[in-house]
Amino acid sequence: MRLPADRGPITAHLFPALAGPPGEPVSLPSPAGPSLHDGDLQLALFACYELHYRGFEEVDERWEWDPGLLRARAELERHLDDALAEAVPRPRPVPPGEVRRALAGLCADGDGPFSRHLRRAATLDQFREFVAHRSIYHLKEADPHSWAIPRLHGRAKAALVEIQADEYGGGRPERMHSELFRATMRGLGLDDAYGAYVDRVPGITLAVSNVMSLFGLHRRRRGALAGHLAALEMTSSLPNRRYAAGLRRLGGDAAAALFYDEHVQADAVHEQVAAHDLCGGLAAAEPALTGDILYGAACALTVDRLWAEHVMDRWERGEPSLEPAGHLVA
Numbered sequence: 306m307r308l309p310a311d312r313g314p315i316t317a318h319l320f321p322a323l324a325g326p327p328g329e330p331v332s333l334p335s336p337a338g339p340s341l342h343d344g345d346l347q348l349a350l351f352a353c354y355e356l357h358y359r360g361f362e363e364v365d366e367r368w369e370w371d372p373g374l375l376r377a378r379a380e381l382e383r384h385l386d387d388a389l390a391e392a393v394p395r396p397r398p399v400p401p402g403e404v405r406r407a408l409a410g411l412c413a414d415g416d417g418p419f420s421r422h423l424r425r426a427a428t429l430d431q432f433r434e435f436v437a438h439r440s441i442y443h444l445k446e447a448d449p450h451s452w453a454i455p456r457l458h459g460r461a462k463a464a465l466v467e468i469q470a471d472e473y474g475g476g477r478p479e480r481m482h483s484e485l486f487r488a489t490m491r492g493l494g495l496d497d498a499y500g501a502y503v504d505r506v507p508g509i510t511l512a513v514s515n516v517m518s519l520f521g522l523h524r525r526r527r528g529a530l531a532g533h534l535a536a537l538e539m540t541s542s543l544p545n546r547r548y549a550a551g552l553r554r555l556g557g558d559a560a561a562a563l564f565y566d567e568h569v570q571a572d573a574v575h576e577q578v579a580a581h582d583l584c585g586g587l588a589a590a591e592p593a594l595t596g597d598i599l600y601g602a603a604c605a606l607t608v609d610r611l612w613a614e615h616v617m618d619r620w621e622r623g624e625p626s627l628e629p630a631g632h633l634v635a
């Protein structure tokens with residue numbers, strides 16, 4: 306993947322710095338404010354985090370642990386944290402033994418209107434847009450939550466590894482969920498290269514991934530990361546059934562729909578393992594993390610809802626939800 310185009314003052318400072326040698330001080334302009342929709346802020350953070358995943362062709366790998374960059378990134382993260390605090394109500398505290406029930410309560414609302422639209426009414430172009438947005442995460446599916454593995458122990462760790470083993474195909478590369486998603490992209494005539502649509506997605510789509518990386522890259526956020534994964538798994542099965550049906554309605558074949566079909570089955574199991582063993586196990590082992598587990602779940606649900614609202618709002622106005630190539634969004 307190559308560095309994306311800059312889309313505001315922060316990335317206009319950051320990307321030329323990353324293209325040079327590490328070790329120089331990094332000073333970035335302050336974000337306009339905490340915002341999940343600020344494309345410049347979210348893209349800058351996304352690029353900082355990407356150094357911990359696959360990196361960029363033209364960026365020296367030593368930037369990953371450059372102290373000056375980490376200091377600058379911390380400031381961006383503070384704005385993301387503040388934006389989450391504004392957008393996401395703190396769930397009511399519960400005793401550790403009730404974490405599973407509390408998670409089920411948070412997840413009860415689901416994403417009804419969005420997945421129903423894709424099931425029944427979305428055009429092929431809209432479905433392709435949906436997949437392009439989702440590619441930002443699905444092409445690295447499961448990676449952000451894998452950061453938790455060395456930070457957990459006992460029942461919670463075993464549960465997370467059980468889930469992740471499925472996400473990574475159980476030893477079969479062609480069954481990795483990221484690979485199944487690439488087949489979906491190819492079936493829709495989309496570019497399945499890692500990061501191909503980073504330049505085309507708005508800030509809120511990047512925020513979906515950034516929240517996972519924020520929780521994943523800080524050990525102290527392990528409770529939120531576990532809750533985040535549980536929320537994804539617990540709200541996956543039904544929407545994926547609708548996505549599969551919508552894709553078939555639009556002429557998608559079995560290979561293109563396999564990613565969604567697979568999640569209908571797999572996530573019906575994963576949601577039990579995530580809620581009961583991962584989050585229940587973690588809350589039992591570290592009761593002080595119970596509130597964070599629920600907050601992480603609430604963050605996942607809220608950011609996903611804001612993303613869906615953004616996309617639906619564009620579609621209802623008869624506009625595409627992706628930015629035209631080369632168009633810079635703030």
Ligand SMILES: [Fe+2]
Binds near residue numbers: 446568
């Ligand atoms: Fe998956």
Ligand SMILES: [Fe+2]
Binds near residue numbers: 468538571575
């Ligand atoms: Fe899953």
